[in-house]
Amino acid sequence: xxxxxxxxGTAVTLTVDGTPVEARAGDSVAAALLAAGIGxxxxxxxxGAPRAPYCLMGVCFDCLVxxxxxxxxxxxxxPVRDGMTVESQQGKREAGR
Amino acid sequence: MNxxxxxxxxxxxxxxxxxxxxxxxxxxxxxGLSTVLFDENPGVGGQIYRAIASTPLKxxxxxxxxxxxxxxLAAEAGASGALIVTxxxxxxxxxxxxxxxxxxxxxxxxxxxxxxxxxxxxxxxxPIDGWTLPGVMTAGAAQTALKAQGLVPDGCTTVLAGTGPxxxxxxxxxxxxxxxxxxxxxxxxxxxxQRAAIHLPDFVLSPYFSKxxxxxxxxxxxxxxxxxxxxxxxGEDRLREVVYRAKGREHRLAADLLLLHxxxxxxxxxxxxxxxxxxxxxxQLCFEPVVDADFATxxxxxxxxxxxxxxxxxxxxxxxxxxxxxxxxRALDPSARVPDAQPIRQRLQREERGRAFLDWLYRPHDALxxxxxxxxxxRCEEVTARQVRDTARLGCEGPNQMKxxxxxxxxxxxxxxxxxxxxxxxxAERGTTPEAVGYYRLRPPVKPITLGELxxxxxxxxxxxxxxx
Numbered sequence: 001x002x003x004x005x006x007x008x009g010t011a012v013t014l015t016v017d018g019t020p021v022e023a024r025a026g027d028s029v030a031a032a033l034l035a036a037g038i039g040x041x042x043x044x045x046x047x048g049a050p051r052a053p054y055c056l057m058g059v060c061f062d063c064l065v066x067x068x069x070x071x072x073x074x075x076x077x078x079p080v081r082d083g084m085t086v087e088s089q090q091g092k093r094e095a096g097r
Numbered sequence: 098m099n100x101x102x103x104x105x106x107x108x109x110x111x112x113x114x115x116x117x118x119x120x121x122x123x124x125x126x127x128x129g130l131s132t133v134l135f136d137e138n139p140g141v142g143g144q145i146y147r148a149i150a151s152t153p154l155k156x157x158x159x160x161x162x163x164x165x166x167x168x169x170l171a172a173e174a175g176a177s178g179a180l181i182v183t184x185x186x187x188x189x190x191x192x193x194x195x196x197x198x199x200x201x202x203x204x205x206x207x208x209x210x211x212x213x214x215x216x217x218x219x220x221x222x223x224p225i226d227g228w229t230l231p232g233v234m235t236a237g238a239a240q241t242a243l244k245a246q247g248l249v250p251d252g253c254t255t256v257l258a259g260t261g262p263x264x265x266x267x268x269x270x271x272x273x274x275x276x277x278x279x280x281x282x283x284x285x286x287x288x289x290x291q292r293a294a295i296h297l298p299d300f301v302l303s304p305y306f307s308k309x310x311x312x313x314x315x316x317x318x319x320x321x322x323x324x325x326x327x328x329x330x331x332g333e334d335r336l337r338e339v340v341y342r343a344k345g346r347e348h349r350l351a352a353d354l355l356l357l358h359x360x361x362x363x364x365x366x367x368x369x370x371x372x373x374x375x376x377x378x379x380x381q382l383c384f385e386p387v388v389d390a391d392f393a394t395x396x397x398x399x400x401x402x403x404x405x406x407x408x409x410x411x412x413x414x415x416x417x418x419x420x421x422x423x424x425x426x427r428a429l430d431p432s433a434r435v436p437d438a439q440p441i442r443q444r445l446q447r448e449e450r451g452r453a454f455l456d457w458l459y460r461p462h463d464a465l466x467x468x469x470x471x472x473x474x475x476r477c478e479e480v481t482a483r484q485v486r487d488t489a490r491l492g493c494e495g496p497n498q499m500k501x502x503x504x505x506x507x508x509x510x511x512x513x514x515x516x517x518x519x520x521x522x523x524x525a526e527r528g529t530t531p532e533a534v535g536y537y538r539l540r541p542p543v544k545p546i547t548l549g550e551l552x553x554x555x556x557x558x559x560x561x562x563x564x565x566x
Contacts, residue, residue: 001252001353002251003276004248005154005243006153006247014563031242034242040231044479046481048514050230050334051229052335054233054476055220055235056234056235056238057238057241061477061510070547071536072545077137077337
């Protein structure tokens with residue numbers, strides 16, 4: 001859906017649902033997911049519908065993911081870091097997170 | 098910067114680092130107020146100047162001069178002596194001017210003598226069928242990805258739809274950047290011209306006029322533009338088709354990215370939670386705080402500057418921030434030197450000229466603000482338009498009672514993406530005005546905070562003794 005206009009920059013590797021994903025320093029987690037072509041980042045608690053980042057400015061909360069074990073983080077507000085672990089959220093928040 | 102490094106008290110706390118916040122912090126700090134500016138993003142700039150210090154886009158023509166004007170503003174704030182803390186989320190503001198803020202997973206409560214809320218605007222909800230599907234985003238989101246990461250749409254088919262100046266600006270930016278934009282669906286109601294026309298002379302004299310005309314020309318020359326009066330997104334697991342109605346006929350277009358926009362509205366959550374009085378603006382179809390000429394609100398010591406005080410754009414936002422800061426300095430230190438407010442008010446007036454024309458022309462279609470049937474209104478709790486309308490007809494009088502019936506507005510976004518829709522639907526069903534219906538009652542924390550962050554708050558001996566046996 002998206003391509004990078006500018007090549008280069010510092011490469012950063014995330015693990016998204018167990019799979020390594022290449023990102024750039026300066027990406028938000030949400031931007032990194034979009035750039036990597038990841039289709040959705042969570043399913044909803046009510047109907048289990050898939051959701052992906054919608055507003056990218058911290059207001060819609062559709063990009064909620066688990067980052068380094070902490071659930072329901074706003075992926076659009078968290079900058080990527082090398083070695084970061086990102087997990088999609090399935091329906092209701094898992095207990096203990 | 099850690100939460101523990103903050104002082105316990107500041108003369109001025111500015112919340113939001115867009116044009117209003119940057120300009121306010123610069124004026125206040127230069128006049129000698131101890132000033133801290135918090136912004137939850139990784140860098141300052143707000144939405145209009147997002148990633149102004151870090152954007153990977155080196156070709157300045159892509160984003161245009163209006164974007165790069167943010168450089169000077171950010172530099173001015175940076176050199177002013179104000180403490181600027183990014184990655185800092187303000188989750189509470191009380192009428193006694195206490196501020197709850199989280200930085201890197203640790204929270205603090207600090208005290209301000211004056212507050213300037215500069216939390217700007219967000220995009221108006223665009224509740225159509227399928228607006229929750231992956232592949233549907235806001236135009237602002239695409240612009241954010243362009244500014245901050247240099248990402249441009251590059252799918253099979255990209256459609257931009259809705260109304261408002263930002264729609265055309267984004268279209269131009271995508272095209273200049275070499276991104277993919279296949280069609281612009283213009284949902285501006287044709288009848289809007291009737292009310293906009295009398296404001297045309299003011300618009301022609303305003304700085305918006307020539308910019309607007311050249312933008313329209315630039316986009317129309319390179320992207321097919323279709324006038325539409327109906328729109329939906331279709332797909333099961335993700336967007337597959339955009340369905341639109343033009344000249345009375347329905348068209349279907351296979352697409353993988355739909356960018357929606359129908360104007361911006363004040364981001365009212367923090368000001369409402371602090372108890373600031375708001376009113377309905379019928380021209381801009383949104384709630385806004387009641388402010389005086391210095392942008393002071395109904396809560397003593399709290400001002401709201403920038404688009405948060407009513408939509409007027411980035412240049413106006415900066416001037417409003419300066420005026421609010423001058424008032425704060427005068428209140429706290431009458432002997433301090435501040436810039437002369439008069440020329441600032443004149444610039445403000447000049448910039449505001451032409452706004453009425455834009456507001457009336459780009460007033461979004463009733464059907465795109467007040468949906469029917471199974472269209473989702475509350476994205477978080479998945480509440481439909483039919484449910485809200487039926488419940489209003491049952492006798493539910495307002496958005497707060499609606500929460501008890503349907504849970505709308507009670508999900509993580511705290512009503513940001515459904516509040517205006519719910520208010521307008523209740524008003525329509527009950528034959529009254531949005532002003533009479535009112536908005537959700539908002540309470541802190543206005544952003545989510547973990548128990549761990551709360552537990553990290555510094556505790557005094559007395560506080561510990563109050564709960565220990």
